[in-house]
Amino acid sequence: MTYLAKPKFHHPDLPKNALGFTHRDYEGSISTLCAGCGHDSISSAVIQACFELNIEPHRLAKLSGIGCSSKTPDYFLGQSHGFNSVHGRMPSVLTGANLANKEMIYLGVSGDGDSASIGLGQFIHCIRRGVNMLYITENNGVYGLTKGQFSATADRGSKSKAGGTNNDSALDLVGMALQVGATFVARSFSGDKKQVVPLIMAGLSHPGPSFIDIISPCVAFNNHAGSTKSFDYVREHNEAVNRLDFMSPRAPITVEYEPGTVAAVTLHDGSELKLAKLHPDYDPYDRINAMTYMQNRAAAGEVVTGLIYMDPQARDMHAGLNTVDAPLNRLSEKELCPGSAALEKINASLR
Amino acid sequence: MNPTDIKNPDYFHKVVDCQWACPAHTPVPEYIRLIAAGRYSDAYMVNWNSNVFPGVLGRTCDRPCEPACRRSRVEETSKAAQPVAICRLKRVAADNKDKDDVKSRMPSAALVKNGKRVALIGAGPASLTVARDLLPLGYSCVLYDSDPNAGGMMRTQIPKFRLPETVLDEEVNYILALQPELRLGQRVTSMKAILDEGYDAIFVGCGAPRGRELEIPGRKEASANIHIGIDWLSSVSFGHTTAIGKRVIVLGGGNTAMDCCRTSRRLGGDDVKVVVRSGFEEMKASPWEKEDAMHEGIPIHNFLVPKEFLHDNGKLTGVVFEKVKAEYDAKGRRNLVNAGEPDVRMECDDVLVAVGQENSFPWIEKDLGIEFDRWEMPKVSPATMQSTNPKIFFGGDAAFGPKNIIWAVAHGHEAAISIDLHCSGDNVADRPPPLVNLMSQKMGIHEWSYDNDISADKRYKVPHAPPELTLKDVRMEVELGFDVKQAFLEAERCLNCDVQTIFEGPKCIECDACVDICPMDCITFTPNGPEAELRTRLTAPTTHADTQDLYVSEPLKTARVMVKDEDVCLHCGLCAERCPTGAWDMQKFLLNTPKAGCHA
Ligand SMILES: Cc1cc2nc3c(=O)[nH]c(=O)nc-3n(C[C@H](O)[C@H](O)[C@H](O)COP(=O)(O)OP(=O)(O)OC[C@H]3O[C@@H](n4cnc5c(N)ncnc54)[C@H](O)[C@@H]3O)c2cc1C
Ligand SMILES: Cc1ncc(C[n+]2csc(CCOP(=O)(O)OP(=O)(O)O)c2C)c(N)n1
Ligand code: SF4
Ligand code: SF4
Numbered sequence: 001m002t003y004l005a006k007p008k009f010h011h012p013d014l015p016k017n018a019l020g021f022t023h024r025d026y027e028g029s030i031s032t033l034c035a036g037c038g039h040d041s042i043s044s045a046v047i048q049a050c051f052e053l054n055i056e057p058h059r060l061a062k063l064s065g066i067g068c069s070s071k072t073p074d075y076f077l078g079q080s081h082g083f084n085s086v087h088g089r090m091p092s093v094l095t096g097a098n099l100a101n102k103e104m105i106y107l108g109v110s111g112d113g114d115s116a117s118i119g120l121g122q123f124i125h126c127i128r129r130g131v132n133m134l135y136i137t138e139n140n141g142v143y144g145l146t147k148g149q150f151s152a153t154a155d156r157g158s159k160s161k162a163g164g165t166n167n168d169s170a171l172d173l174v175g176m177a178l179q180v181g182a183t184f185v186a187r188s189f190s191g192d193k194k195q196v197v198p199l200i201m202a203g204l205s206h207p208g209p210s211f212i213d214i215i216s217p218c219v220a221f222n223n224h225a226g227s228t229k230s231f232d233y234v235r236e237h238n239e240a241v242n243r244l245d246f247m248s249p250r251a252p253i254t255v256e257y258e259p260g261t262v263a264a265v266t267l268h269d270g271s272e273l274k275l276a277k278l279h280p281d282y283d284p285y286d287r288i289n290a291m292t293y294m295q296n297r298a299a300a301g302e303v304v305t306g307l308i309y310m311d312p313q314a315r316d317m318h319a320g321l322n323t324v325d326a327p328l329n330r331l332s333e334k335e336l337c338p339g340s341a342a343l344e345k346i347n348a349s350l351r
Numbered sequence: 352m353n354p355t356d357i358k359n360p361d362y363f364h365k366v367v368d369c370q371w372a373c374p375a376h377t378p379v380p381e382y383i384r385l386i387a388a389g390r391y392s393d394a395y396m397v398n399w400n401s402n403v404f405p406g407v408l409g410r411t412c413d414r415p416c417e418p419a420c421r422r423s424r425v426e427e428t429s430k431a432a433q434p435v436a437i438c439r440l441k442r443v444a445a446d447n448k449d450k451d452d453v454k455s456r457m458p459s460a461a462l463v464k465n466g467k468r469v470a471l472i473g474a475g476p477a478s479l480t481v482a483r484d485l486l487p488l489g490y491s492c493v494l495y496d497s498d499p500n501a502g503g504m505m506r507t508q509i510p511k512f513r514l515p516e517t518v519l520d521e522e523v524n525y526i527l528a529l530q531p532e533l534r535l536g537q538r539v540t541s542m543k544a545i546l547d548e549g550y551d552a553i554f555v556g557c558g559a560p561r562g563r564e565l566e567i568p569g570r571k572e573a574s575a576n577i578h579i580g581i582d583w584l585s586s587v588s589f590g591h592t593t594a595i596g597k598r599v600i601v602l603g604g605g606n607t608a609m610d611c612c613r614t615s616r617r618l619g620g621d622d623v624k625v626v627v628r629s630g631f632e633e634m635k636a637s638p639w640e641k642e643d644a645m646h647e648g649i650p651i652h653n654f655l656v657p658k659e660f661l662h663d664n665g666k667l668t669g670v671v672f673e674k675v676k677a678e679y680d681a682k683g684r685r686n687l688v689n690a691g692e693p694d695v696r697m698e699c700d701d702v703l704v705a706v707g708q709e710n711s712f713p714w715i716e717k718d719l720g721i722e723f724d725r726w727e728m729p730k731v732s733p734a735t736m737q738s739t740n741p742k743i744f745f746g747g748d749a750a751f752g753p754k755n756i757i758w759a760v761a762h763g764h765e766a767a768i769s770i771d772l773h774c775s776g777d778n779v780a781d782r783p784p785p786l787v788n789l790m791s792q793k794m795g796i797h798e799w800s801y802d803n804d805i806s807a808d809k810r811y812k813v814p815h816a817p818p819e820l821t822l823k824d825v826r827m828e829v830e831l832g833f834d835v836k837q838a839f840l841e842a843e844r845c846l847n848c849d850v851q852t853i854f855e856g857p858k859c860i861e862c863d864a865c866v867d868i869c870p871m872d873c874i875t876f877t878p879n880g881p882e883a884e885l886r887t888r889l890t891a892p893t894t895h896a897d898t899q900d901l902y903v904s905e906p907l908k909t910a911r912v913m914v915k916d917e918d919v920c921l922h923c924g925l926c927a928e929r930c931p932t933g934a935w936d937m938q939k940f941l942l943n944t945p946k947a948g949c950h951a
C-alpha cells in the first residue's frame with residue numbers, strides 16, 4: 001500500500017467517454033493491498049471496462065464478501081453503490097438487491113476463499129437462480145487476507161510458501177458455473193489486461209448470470225515456485241481458446257483478422273463482440289462440449305482462458321418470478337402495501 | 352527501439368526540464384528542495400556555483416527554465432497551468448541566506464599564482480564569471496571597463512526598482528574578493544595594444560553597447576527630446592538624468608522599452624505610453640514585464656509604425672504613426688502592411704527610442720586574425736567560445752548579440768574552461784564531462800528522502816510594494832519577494848524532476864502494479880517497435896512527442912519491453928512504492944556542469 005492519495009493530476013491527453021469522463025473518474029480510494037497484488041490489476045481492468053462502456057457510476061452496484069479480493073470494490077468506482085457483506089454472503093445480498101431493483105448493473109466481487117469455501121453454497125445457488133449480474137472471483141489459490149492458507153481452489157500437489165503440500169482436490173468454479181446454468185462463463189488472468197477488459201465488458205453487458213474466474217497471483221503468499229497460481233506458472237501454462245474484442249462505441253477496435261477465424265456476435269443492447277478463434281475446434285456456444293474440453297485440458301495441465309461459454313439467449317431470474325419492472329423504491333406505499341383486502345384475495349387464491 | 356542508455360548523462364538531464372533549459376544548467380529542483388527545508392545558505396551555494404549571481408538573477412533572470420517547467424504540462428486546465436516560480440524562489444535563497452556562512456564557503460583568492468595572465472575586456476556578468484572561475488585556480492585576471500564600477504549592464508541598464516544596488520554590489524564583491532587586477536574607468540581602444548601586453552589569453556565581454564537609431568523625418572530637428580533608450584537608462588542609473596517630460600512615448604516592444612517606460616513614470620512622466628510596430632502578442636518583452644508596465648498605468652498601443660517626429664521651433668511636439676496590420680504570405684511569414692486607416696498622431700514632450708541593441712567593435716583591429724562575418728560579428732565557436740585567434744575568446748552579448756545575464760554566465764563558464772585548457776596546452780575542443788551522481792532516495796517501504804506528495808496548489812504571486820510608493824522613487828524595489836511561508840508552498844509545487852524513475856528489467860515480474868497506479872499513465876508493457884509506431888501503442892499517447900523521450904527497457908520475460916514516456920511523469924514514486932520486487936527505484940540525479948579546473 002501507499003500512504004499518499006493518488007495525485008489528482010492526470011495525463012493531459014486522456015480520452016473521454018460519451019459521458020465526458022476519463023478513466024480516472026472511475027477510480028476509487030487508493031488500494032491498501034500489497035504492492036504487486038493481482039487484484040489491483042483486476043480493479044484497474046474494471047475501471048477500464050466501465051469507462052469504455054460509458055457506465056454512469058450511479059447505475060452500478062458493487063458487492064463483495066470478505067478477503068483481499070473482497071476489499072477491492074473500495075478501490076474502483078468511488079461514485080457507485082457498494083455493499084461489503086460478511087464472509088461468503090455476497091451472493092445473497094446481491095440477489096436481494098437485484099430482486100428489489102432490476103434496473104441496476106450488479107457486479108459481485110469475491111475471492112476463491114469467499115466463494116469456494118464458506119460461500120460455496122451461496123455461489124452455486126446464486127448462479128443456479130440465474131441472477132442477472134457479473135460475478136468475478138479473484139482466484140489466487142489462498143486465503144490472502146489471513147496470510148496464505150490453501151483455499152479450496154488450490155491444486156492438489158501444489159506447494160505453500162512455507163513448503164507444505166496441498167493434499168486436497170481443487171474445486172473447479174468454472175465447471176460448477178457451467179453445470180448450474182451460468183449463461184456467460186470465462187476465465188482469465190490478472191496479468192493479461194488485453195484479455196480481461198473485453199471479458200469484463202462482455203460480462204457486464206450480458207443480461208444474465210455471468211461468471212469470470214480471474215487467476216490473480218497473491219504476491220505475498222502464493223507467487224513462488226511450486227505454486228500453480230503464480231505469475232510464472234500461469235504465463236507458462238496459459239492456453240487461450242479465443243480472443244474476444246468488445247466493439248466499444250467509444251473507440252472501435254480495428255484489428256485485422258484472418259478471414260474465417262472471426263465470428264461477430266451482436267448483443268441484446270446492440271453492441272458487438274468479435275470472437276477470434278485461437279483453437280479451431282473450440283465452440284463457446286456448446287455447453288456440454290465446453291465442459292468436456294475444460295476437463296480434458298485441465299487434466300493435461302493447461303490453464304484454459306478466454307470466453308468459455310456464452311448462451312446468447314441469456315436467462316434471468318426475474319423472468320420466472322413474474323416481478324414488477326419498476327424498482328421497489330419507485331413504487332408508492334399504496335402499491336407496496338395494497339391493504340388487507342388484497343391480502344385476503346391472495347390468500348384465497350392459495351387455498 | 353534500442354534499450355535506453357541511462358548511463359548517458361544527457362538522458363536524465365533532459366528529464367529535468369528546468370535544468371536542461373537553463374543555459375548554466377543550474378540544478379533547480381535541488382535548490383528548491385533546500386529552500387523548502389529552510390536551508391537557504393545551501394540553496395544559495397547550489398545557485399552560486401552554477402549561475403554566480405543568484406540574488407541578481409532571482410530578480411531579473413529571463414528564466415528560460417520556466418516555460419520548460421514540467422508543472423505547466425501537468426496542471427489540469429492547460430490555460431491556467433503555470434510553471435513553478437523557479438526564478439523568484441532563487442531570490443528567496445539569496446534574501447534569507449546567512450551571509451557569513453555563505454562567505455565562508457566561497458573560494459578564496461589563490462595563494463599561489465600559476466603565472467598565467469588573462470585580460471577580461473568589459474566587467475559585465477560574462478567577464479566576472481570568467482574571473483570567478485579562473486582566479487581560484489591561480490590565474491591573474493585583469494578586468495577592464497570604461498565604467499568606474501564592475502557589473503556591466505546589470506549596473507548601468509537594469510533599473511534599481513528591479514535590482515537594488517546593494518544586491519548587485521554584494522554579488523560583484525564576492526568576485527572582486529578573489530582579487531582580480533582592476534582597470535576600471537579605462538576604455539580599451541585597441542585590441543592590438545592589449546595583445547602587446549603579452550597576455551596568455553584574452554576574453555572579450557564588452558557586451559552589445561549601442562542602441563539602434565530610428566532615422567525618420569524630424570529626428571535631427573527634435574533631437575533634444577529624443578533619447579536612445581539604453582543611453583538614457585544608463586544616464587539615469589549614474590544619476591545624470593533625474594527628470595523627463597510629462598508626456599512620454601516609448602518606441603519599441605522589448606524589455607528595454609519596458610524599463611524605459613517604467614523609469615519615465617518615476618521621473619515625472621504622468622502620461623507614458625508604449626507604442627509598438629508589431630501586435631501585442633508578438634512583442635519581445637517578457638509577459639511579466641508587460642504586465643508590470645501595464646499595472647503601472649502604462650498603455651501599450653500596437654500595430655503603429657513611427658513615420659515622423661513633429662516639432663515646433665526645435666521642440667518635439669509629437670509623433671505620427673502609420674496604422675498597420677499583419678498579413679501572412681504563402682510561407683507563413685508575417686508582413687506588416689498598411690491597414691488603410693488614417694495616420695495616428697500622438698502628442699508628447701519626450702520620446703525614448705528602444706528599438707534594438709547592436710554590437711560594435713571599433714577597437715578591434717582587422718589584422719589580428721579575428722575573423723568577422725558579414726554582420727560584423729566575430730566568428731566564435733558556440734562550444735568553446737574561441738574566436739579564430741586561438742588566444743582570444745568571446746562571451747556574453749559580445750559573442751552572438753544581445754541575450755541576457757544567464758547566457759553571459761553560461762558563456763563565461765565555457766570560456767573559462769577553454770582558457771584553462773588553452774593555457775595548459777590542451778585541446779580546447781576536449782570538453783570535460785559533467786559531474787553526475789545517481790543516488791537512491793529509498794528510506795523505507797513508503798518512505799523517500801524527498802517529499803513525493805504532489806501539491807495541487809496554483810502558482811503563488813510575488814507580493815509588490817504599493818504603486819503609490821514605488822512610482823515616487825526610482826530606486827525603490829517593486830517586488831517584495833516571497834516570504835518564507837509562501838516560498839515553502841511554492842517550493843512544494845516543484846515535482847522533483849531530478850528524482851528519476853530507474854527500472855531494472857531482470858527484477859520485473861510484469862505484474863502491472865506500476866501501470867495501474869501511475870496517475871499519469873506513463874508506463875506501458877508492450878512488444879517493442881520503431882519509436883513512431885510504438886508511441887501509438889502507449890497507454891496514453893502524447894500529442895507533443897518532441898518534449899521528452901521514451902525510456903525503453905531490455906526485453907522482459909514475456910519478450911515485451913517496459914516503455915515509460917517521461918513527458919508528464921510527476922516523479923511521485925508511486926510506481927516504485929507499488930513495485931513488489933524493487934524493479935523500480937527513485938534515484939536522485941545530480942548533474943553539475945564542469946567548471947574550469949575540472950579536467951585536471
Ligand atoms: C535596459 C536593459 C535591461 C535589461 N534587463 C535584463 C534583465 O532583466 N535580465 C537579464 O538577464 N538581462 C537583462 N538585460 C541584458 C543584460 O544586461 C545583458 O545581456 C548582460 O549584461 C550582458 O552581459 P555581458 O557580460 O555580455 O556584457 P555587459 O553587461 O553589457 O557588460 C559589458 C561591459 O563592457 C564594457 N565595455 C564595452 N566596451 C568596452 C571597451 N571598449 N573598453 C572597456 N570596457 C568596455 C561596458 O562598459 C560594460 O560594462 C537588459 C539589457 C538592457 C539594455
Ligand atoms: C465468518 C468468517 N470466517 C472466517 C473469516 C476469516 N477470513 C477472512 S478472509 C478469509 C479468506 C479470504 O480468502 P479469499 O476470499 O480467497 O480472499 P483473498 O484474500 O485471497 O483475496 C477468511 C477465512 C472471516 N472473516 N469471517
Ligand atoms: S496478501 Fe496476497 S491477495 Fe492479499 S493483498 Fe497481499 S498479495 Fe494480494
Ligand atoms: S517541476 Fe520542479 S524540477 Fe520539474 S521542471 Fe519545474 S522546477 Fe524543474
Ligand code: SF4
Pocket residue numbers: 852868869870871872873874915919920921922923924925926927
Ligand atoms: S513517478 Fe512513477 S507513478 Fe509517478 S508519475 Fe512517474 S511513472 Fe507514474
Ligand SMILES: [Mg+2]
Pocket residue numbers: 067069111112113138139140141142143144151
Ligand atoms: Mg484468495
